[in-house]
Amino acid sequence: MREAVDDHWYPVGLLSGLEDTRKTLLLGREIAVGRNGAGVFVRDAAGRALPTVARFGHLWTSPGQPTRDLFTIPEADTPGRQLVDVGSVRVKCSPLRAVENFLDIAHFPFVHTDILGAEPHTEVERYQVDIREEVDEVWATEVKFFQPQAARSAEGGIKTEYMYRVPAPTCAVLYKTCPPRPGEWDVITLFVQPLTEEWCEVWPWMALYDDQSTMAEMVSFQQMIFMQDRSILENQIPRKLPLDPGMEVPTQADMTSVAYRRWLKRIGYTYGAQLVAA
Amino acid sequence: MILYDYILSASCYQVRLMAALLGQPLTTRAVNFHPAKEHKSPEMLKLNPKGTLPVLQDGDLVLTESAEILRYLTRDTPDWRGQDEVWLSFAAALNGSIGTARLHDILSYDADIDAVRRAGVQHLRQLEAHLVEQRFDGMIFLTGHTPTIADIACFPTTALAPDGGVSLDVYPSIRLWMRAIRSLPGFIEMPGIHRLHELEAAP
Missing domain, CATH: 3.40.30.10 (Glutaredoxin)
Incomplete structure (x- = not known):
């Protein structure tokens, strides 16, 4: 049986930042997140303890009855990586729009100019997209793009290869060519906490091979990238992510987005989505 | 340095x-x-x-x-100095209103969000009114024909107002002033403040 919206796992805080009890929202309902003598906790408005998982530097919870464990990222466990708590940024947009934007490559030269992309290198070459039934995830592979400065540790422009993975409706994982270690993938994630259908708290997290940058530099790089997206996310219309084809005309470069929307519809994940054609 | x-x-x-x-x-x-x-x-x-x-x-x-x-x-x-004292303290006031709204909206800082946004709008109206006067006198910057530290102090928080839920759409003189600053040789951007993309000639 498919999980209901409530039965998924959601990020609600950084494990390293849980000193005081924090009141926040999850799916429109108030929760309290914190740490006490007994460990970390999440409680709903009625004081009921919600299930928790500590993984990827974050605390995760579910207001429903999760039938599956939270996904794993085996690549992030390989030794020698810097695990980067990027912190959170709040955005007035649908949680699904935040994920969709993360999956898009075509905007790099225009929004992340001279960092993740640059004119005239704007072409997105053909890549592979699958909805992997056996794991119930969306994957895009063989994605290649020219980047002037792909990471803090990158000097000069390189053709970067990526894989994108959507392991849960409000989470996305990006695997990216690792400049100092060819053959390994850097792992960059976007974990989204849906505050409401049109407001979210975004928790990026990274597991990188980088011996040169300080932690503050890696955090700063990723916050810069995400904040370049924020104003665009807040101005997207319609506010909710349309799952049915309507006025928007997707192009070849939007294949991942098309698969993501199709998958959301298939699994019945409609929180932050719009079902009537725009 | x-x-x-x-x-x-x-x-x-x-x-x-x-x-x-x-x-x-x-x-x-x-x-x-x-x-x-x-x-x-x-x-x-x-x-x-x-x-x-x-x-x-x-x-x-x-x-x-x-x-x-x-x-x-x-x-x-x-050249970069003018009658800037009053604008340097105005920049601090902007930081208290619009800047606080921005930290609230982005990084979840505590704030009376309605009050700081209201104060922010008041500040933007003052800034707009002053820039209108400057334009009537043929000047584009806060204190004259060329930019001074007054402009550089007030520009970032103003330009980032939308990050804190305060729109700049209704201030044409502020928008022109921001454009003039973004046109300066050597201008650099920050997240939320984009560089000027070249305008295409009208078809």
């Missing part, structure tokens, strides 16, 4: 922008302001007991006030 820097801080950007416009080399040291609160770390408190950013270090000199830093950077370039 070393700037202890946070990429999302409007006040740190003021310093980066000023140095870039003057062509002065600046070494930036990233401080993990969010989420690690590194500006309150023992190391940073030793440098700046207030625990704030930006901090500019030039040899033995340590400056921790944005206005002071702007004055220091322009000490040998009188």
Whole structure:
């Protein structure tokens, strides 16, 4: 049986930042997140303890009855990586729009100019997209793009290869060519906490091979990238992510987005989505 | 010169922008302001007991006030100085209103959000009214025909107003002024403040 919206796992805080009890929202309902003598906790408005998982530097919870464990990222466990708590940024947009934007490559030269992309290198070459039934995830592979400065540790422009993975409706994982270690993938994630259908708290997290940058530099790089997206996310219309084809005309470069929307519809994940054609 | 820097801080950007416009080399040291609160770390408190950013270090000199830093950077370039005192304190007021709304909306800082947005709108109206007067007198910048530290102090927080839920759509003179600043040779961007993309000729 498919999980209901409530039965998924959601990020609600950084494990390293849980000193005081924090009141926040999850799916429109108030929760309290914190740490006490007994460990970390999440409680709903009625004081009921919600299930928790500590993984990827974050605390995760579910207001429903999760039938599956939270996904794993085996690549992030390989030794020698810097695990980067990027912190959170709040955005007035649908949680699904935040994920969709993360999956898009075509905007790099225009929004992340001279960092993740640059004119005239704007072409997105053909890549592979699958909805992997056996794991119930969306994957895009063989994605290649020219980047002037792909990471803090990158000097000069390189053709970067990526894989994108959507392991849960409000989470996305990006695997990216690792400049100092060819053959390994850097792992960059976007974990989204849906505050409401049109407001979210975004928790990026990274597991990188980088011996040169300080932690503050890696955090700063990723916050810069995400904040370049924020104003665009807040101005997207319609506010909710349309799952049915309507006025928007997707192009070849939007294949991942098309698969993501199709998958959301298939699994019945409609929180932050719009079902009537725009 | 070393700037202890946070990429999302409007006040740190003021310093980066000023140095870039003057062509002065600046070494930036990233401080993990969010989420690690590194500006309150023992190391940073030793440098700046207030625990704030930006901090500019030039040899033995340590400056921790944005206005002071702007004055220091322009000490040998009188063109960048004008009747700027009143605008430097106005910049601080903007920071308290619009800047606070922005920190609330982005990083979940505590604030009476309606009150700071209302104060922000008041400030923007004052700024708009002044810039209108300047334009009537044929001037585009806050204190004259050319930019001074007054403009550089007020520009970042103003331009980032939409980050805190305050729209700039209704202020044509502010928008033109921002465009003039973004056109300056040496201009650099920050997240939320885009560079000027070249305008195509009308078809």
